Amino acid sequence: MKMNKKAKIMLACLLILGCFAAIGCVQEEEATSADAAEGMTEQTISEEKVIIGIPSWDDGRATANVLKHVLESEGHESEIIVADLGGIYQAVAQDDIDVFPSAWLPATQAPYWDKYGEDIVYVNNVSSGAKCGLVVPEYVEIDSIEELQENRDKFDGVIRGIEPGAGIMQNCEVAIEEYNLDYELHSSSTVGMSTVLQEAIDNEEWVVVTLWEPHWTFARMDLKFLEDPKGIFGESDNIVMLTRNGFQEDNPEVYEIISRFEMDTGEIAAIMIDLDAGMDPEDAASKWIENNPERVNDFLGN
Known part of the structure; x- marks a missing residue:
């Protein structure tokens, strides 16, 4: 990926977006876009970093850091940048990000795929059977979105959401309309939503x-x-590996690895539990890799 002036500007913009979207969740090892652009202009393809773009959500941090470790173990320097979801899709489509390993398709992020998909390569499913929707504690005595309206007062007429612009938030807006719900969708951070959920369960x-x-x-x-x-x-949805156009031709060895990169939802969740406990994302990825050497061999085709 040749990083020209236009690309550097784009990545700088992504840094700003990423600072907003991450809401304090971005780790130091997830490099800023300015760092990603630094010094790459004159490098050959074999010397360039593989730029991995993700939103700030924990499933993306889990898969991205495992992928980064695997690539670097094979001598492919890699770097993670964090941005808002729309910025990630746009950057992959414009060849400013190489790999997006945690897209949710075909349902959750359909609007972004419809907008940018013609300029992005769908490589493989990292994980199948992923799911998103509206969730309540087990003790709540309803089982369907259709029952929300008649129980509006018990929920204070509020659905607790995550970052604005997320695919699940867009789908929730559609659900409010289609199910004729007199509810407000309150955006927050993913951490904020999880905190509200835990507090409600405690009470x-x-x-x-x-x-x-x-x-x-x-x-x-x-x-x-x-x-x-x-x-x-x-x-149900798939967690999907996407790349920019031309990445396979520019980086055939890396492409072979990412085309074999698969993690089931349980494996991803195990890393996310460590992240929630405060473990550094690189350390959590290293722990999983150390405990699952046979899976790494699968990625490498060994």
């Missing part, structure tokens, strides 16, 4: 949140998805 209060699986909350709390008979959130 046995009714709460409904936008949430997805894999996510560490399902290992720590008794939760359930509300049924979605209109299929607004889709039955």
